[in-house]
Amino acid sequence: MSEYVNSKENIYFIISLIFSLICYALFIVCSIGIGLVYLLTGLILSFLLHGLLIGNLKGNAVKISNKQFPEVYGYIKDFSNTLNLQQVPDVYIIQSGGILNAFATKFLGRNFVVIYSDVLEMAYEKGEDAVKFIICHELTHIKRNHMTKNALILGSAFIPFLHTAYSRACEYTCDSFATKLIPTGAIDGLLALTCGKKLYTKINITEYCNQISYEAGFFTWLYEVNSTHPNLTKRVKNVIDLGAIQNHDNTNEKSKELIC
Numbered sequence: 217m218s219e220y221v222n223s224k225e226n227i228y229f230i231i232s233l234i235f236s237l238i239c240y241a242l243f244i245v246c247s248i249g250i251g252l253v254y255l256l257t258g259l260i261l262s263f264l265l266h267g268l269l270i271g272n273l274k275g276n277a278v279k280i281s282n283k284q285f286p287e288v289y290g291y292i293k294d295f296s297n298t299l300n301l302q303q304v305p306d307v308y309i310i311q312s313g314g315i316l317n318a319f320a321t322k323f324l325g326r327n328f329v330v331i332y333s334d335v336l337e338m339a340y341e342k343g344e345d346a347v348k349f350i351i352c353h354e355l356t357h358i359k360r361n362h363m364t365k366n367a368l369i370l371g372s373a374f375i376p377f378l379h380t381a382y383s384r385a386c387e388y389t390c391d392s393f394a395t396k397l398i399p400t401g402a403i404d405g406l407l408a409l410t411c412g413k414k415l416y417t418k419i420n421i422t423e424y425c426n427q428i429s430y431e432a433g434f435f436t437w438l439y440e441v442n443s444t445h446p447n448l449t450k451r452v453k454n455v456i457d458l459g460a461i462q463n464h465d466n467t468n469e470k471s472k473e474l475i476c
């Protein structure tokens with residue numbers, strides 16, 4: 217058959233191939249260049265947004281110190297020492313419109329913890345251990361370098377469910393550490409997140425844990441696998457399994473006797 221092949225076919229093919237390879241190489245280089253531009257833009261935006269958050273804290277929140285909520289500062293210092301943190305983090309209280317939460321963050325190498333004001337109000341309404349648990353949970357995020365590690369693995373965010381699975385594992389780690397240090401605050405600390413700083417004392421814990429089985433289903437599962445935090449029903453059961461002690465008497469039962 218070779219005698220039928222045009223004499224220029226092969227040479228044109230080789231020239232075309234060379235040009236094609238150059239185009240492919242340029243495409244890859246350009247893609248990397250565009251990718252780098254997107255990456256840098258994302259990093260700069262993230263840095264600016266983070267900076268604004270810290271600026272808001274410094275300008276509007278209340279910084280806890282030995283002169284400002286000194287008893288809370290005492291817990292923070294004690295737990296920081298227990299966890300061998302290199303520095304006591306800067307802790308701020310901020311008004312949150314009734315939301316009960318707290319979070320840890322890092323900016324320019326400095327660790328920050330933010331406690332929403334309603335969490336602290338709970339401490340002054342006989343929920344002291346619950347607040348200690350929440351503080352311990354956040355300090356454990358710092359101890360385990362979760363913020364830095366999360367930044368390092370951003371590249372895996374495109375793999376479905378992987379990043380959130382890692383985040384949920386981190387949450388279980390922090391719950392476990394905090395339960396070990398404050399076993400009497402774990403259940404209340406988590407229940408308060410689900411039902412508020414007053415109603416949490418009314419929750420039937422056995423029934424709440426039983427929801428794990430009778431409320432299981434596709435969308436419950438789907439919500440959780442897309443969430444950075446495990447479902448609260450599971451977190452409560454987890455701390456009970458770890459030996460958390462019920463700190464208030466709402467069902468006339470001790471957590472150890474729970475079947476959940």
Ligand SMILES: [Zn+2]
Binds near residue numbers: 357
């Ligand atoms: Zn957490």
